[in-house]
Amino acid sequence: MELPFAESYKIKMVEAIRKSTREEREKWLKEAYYNLFNLRSEYVYIDLLTDSGTGAMSDKQWSAMMLGDESYAGASSYLIMKDTIKKLFGFNDFLPTHQGRAAENVLFSVLVKEGDIVPGNTHFDTTKGHIEFRKATAVDCTIEDSFHPTKYHPFKGNFDLEKLENVLKSNPIEKIPVIIVTITCNSSGGQPVSMQNLKDVYSLAQKYGTKVFFDSARFAENAYFIKMREDGYQNKTIKEIVKEMYQYADGMTMSSKKDAIVNMGGFIGFRDRKLYEEASVYNIMFEGFVTYGGMSGRDMNALSQGLMESTEFEYLDTRIRQIAYLGERLKKFGIPLLEPFGGHGIFIDAKRFLPNIPKEEFIAQTLAVEIYLESGVRAVEIGTLLADRDPVTRENRYPAMELVRLAIPRRVYTNSHMDYVAAAIENVFERRDKITKGLKILQEAPIMRHFTVELDRA
Numbered sequence: 330m331e332l333p334f335a336e337s338y339k340i341k342m343v344e345a346i347r348k349s350t351r352e353e354r355e356k357w358l359k360e361a362y363y364n365l366f367n368l369r370s371e372y373v374y375i376d377l378l379t380d381s382g383t384g385a386m387s388d389k390q391w392s393a394m395m396l397g398d399e400s401y402a403g404a405s406s407y408l409i410m411k412d413t414i415k416k417l418f419g420f421n422d423f424l425p426t427h428q429g430r431a432a433e434n435v436l437f438s439v440l441v442k443e444g445d446i447v448p449g450n451t452h453f454d455t456t457k458g459h460i461e462f463r464k465a466t467a468v469d470c471t472i473e474d475s476f477h478p479t480k481y482h483p484f485k486g487n488f489d490l491e492k493l494e495n496v497l498k499s500n501p502i503e504k505i506p507v508i509i510v511t512i513t514c515n516s517s518g519g520q521p522v523s524m525q526n527l528k529d530v531y532s533l534a535q536k537y538g539t540k541v542f543f544d545s546a547r548f549a550e551n552a553y554f555i556k557m558r559e560d561g562y563q564n565k566t567i568k569e570i571v572k573e574m575y576q577y578a579d580g581m582t583m584s585s586k587k588d589a590i591v592n593m594g595g596f597i598g599f600r601d602r603k604l605y606e607e608a609s610v611y612n613i614m615f616e617g618f619v620t621y622g623g624m625s626g627r628d629m630n631a632l633s634q635g636l637m638e639s640t641e642f643e644y645l646d647t648r649i650r651q652i653a654y655l656g657e658r659l660k661k662f663g664i665p666l667l668e669p670f671g672g673h674g675i676f677i678d679a680k681r682f683l684p685n686i687p688k689e690e691f692i693a694q695t696l697a698v699e700i701y702l703e704s705g706v707r708a709v710e711i712g713t714l715l716a717d718r719d720p721v722t723r724e725n726r727y728p729a730m731e732l733v734r735l736a737i738p739r740r741v742y743t744n745s746h747m748d749y750v751a752a753a754i755e756n757v758f759e760r761r762d763k764i765t766k767g768l769k770i771l772q773e774a775p776i777m778r779h780f781t782v783e784l785d786r787a
């Protein structure tokens with residue numbers, strides 16, 4: 330008999346989780362104003378809100394923490410991180426930050442000015458937030474296929490090179506300080522960008538005289554998809570692929586809470602020493618001295634070890650297969666999903682799931698609420714709430730897709746948990762015709778409203 334697939338780790342420490350009743354959940358959700366971010370985590374049975382900062386660290390990461398050097402300046406933990414970044418990505422200089430959006434804040438303080446244009450492949454919301462906060466414009470240049478939930482494309486995170494070149498050609502280049510390549514592309518479903526596309530984007534940037542930075546939160550998952558799907562990479566290691574990917578970037582911002590498998594942390598990698606020096610000033614102002622920037626020594630140690638582990642094939646294979654396992658189960662039941670399955674979660678196509686809810690009533694949020702009420706599983710809306718209002722007209726922006734993301738934390742849940750999640754969603758699917766009312770907004774913040782919005786039944 331051929332031996333089946335099994336996880337590439339065993340479990341050494343556990344945390345108890347608790348189920349709840351439907352009545353309890355009704356009450357808690359009402360108190361949370363139908364915003365799942367407002368729920369206490371103890372009210373959640375399986376938490377798929379995010380894969381960010383929710384991973385389980387390894388024994389090697391925990392032991393590296395004990396060796397953390399907490400010196401204010403020049404800590405060995407900083408030097409280990411510098412070495413790791415150089416080895417994996419090829420960048421000589423880096424700045425530690427407390428998380429990904431802090432890296433964006435520091436970098437964009439140098440690069441992005443009012444009136445600028447920042448092309449990208451569906452910028453993540455904090456990235457877009459930091460661009461729009463500076464009265465600059467984020468222009469989405471993702472390929473058209475990316476907006477069709479069932480259309481197969483192996484690299485749905487790719488840039489449409491024609492769209493990108495048009496932006497570069499039709500604007501003064503000094504207004505385009507940087508192109509942001511998000512790997513994998515979170516907002517469009519954890520979809521990867523191919524090596525060829527990374528190469529082509531970089532050569533366009535060079536041709537027109539601008540820079541490329543990778544928003545690298547899930548760079549290792551991106552490398553896994555290159556290995557599995559792109560010709561010529563099958564026999565390369567993940568680390569070799571990562572090294573090649575970063576030849577096509579002038580730098581990177583990193584939310585280490587994802588593919589560095591730590592609970593907090595981030596950094597910026599730089600090819601250009603001068604840019605590093607300019608950014609250092611902001612890092613000192615916003616984050617901390619250049620050799621710790623918002624992180625303790627032990628956290629930098631865990632981060633460096635995490636980067637080495639997340640770029641191992643066995644780890645990635647376990648992770649991506651678990652996501653596909655959940656996806657396949659839901660697909661068999663006829664649940665409309667975004668395909669192919671992405672890197673960090675399964676994305677449900679809420680428009681097809683709940684055709685009776687008008688877009689003004691927040692289709693994806695309505696579905697996320699129903700899944701929680703059914704089962705205590707917490708997912709997250711990637712739809713109209715997240716898309717926010719247009720900064721100029723203040724009108725709601727209705728995105729092409731209304732998605733519910735089931736983000737899978739790293740090394741945390743077993744496939745039995747995945748079975749529970751699938752059954753919960755299948756139950757909601759069976760009663761979908763009875764879900765005819767969505768939600769309305771009671772209160773919202775002027776920017777990044779989805780975190781704090783207060784809602785009620787429409």
Ligand code: F0G
Nearest residue numbers: 379381428429430453455515544546584
């Ligand atoms: N870039 C991408 C692609 C992200 O997915 C995130 C965070 C960030 C930047 C910001 O990093 O949270 O460390 O400040 N994404 C989380 C998520 C919040 O749930 O997808 P951060």
